[in-house]
Amino acid sequence: MTMENQDSSAESIPAPDEPSVPEIVEDETVPPRPEEDIADVLRAKPDTEDHAEHAD
Template identity: 60%
Template sequence: MPPIEGFAVSDHNDHSSHEHIPGPGEATIPELEDDETIAPRPEEEIADALRAKPDLEDHSGHHSD
């Protein structure tokens, strides 16, 4: 199935960034994963903030039907 126009599709076989092997005395810096180079969407940040606060409400079957 061809990708839908307007959607970013990554090729997992693309190795354009080569793994860096640090030399003696050189600090080891972890490489970024492909998805870490894309900024989070605003709704992801909002969801993270909402998940940070525990939901202590009683959500058991009390429905007003």
């Protein structure tokens, strides 16, 4: 099997100066979707309500 035919998802071994987990770089050229902005607003206020089901 040649190198071209090997599975590209094969585990790679990082070099000594590379982190073991690659950093994820956020693409700042893509604007956030509207639902992301709404979720951020909803997460800004902690949910302290009792959501447990109570037997009445």
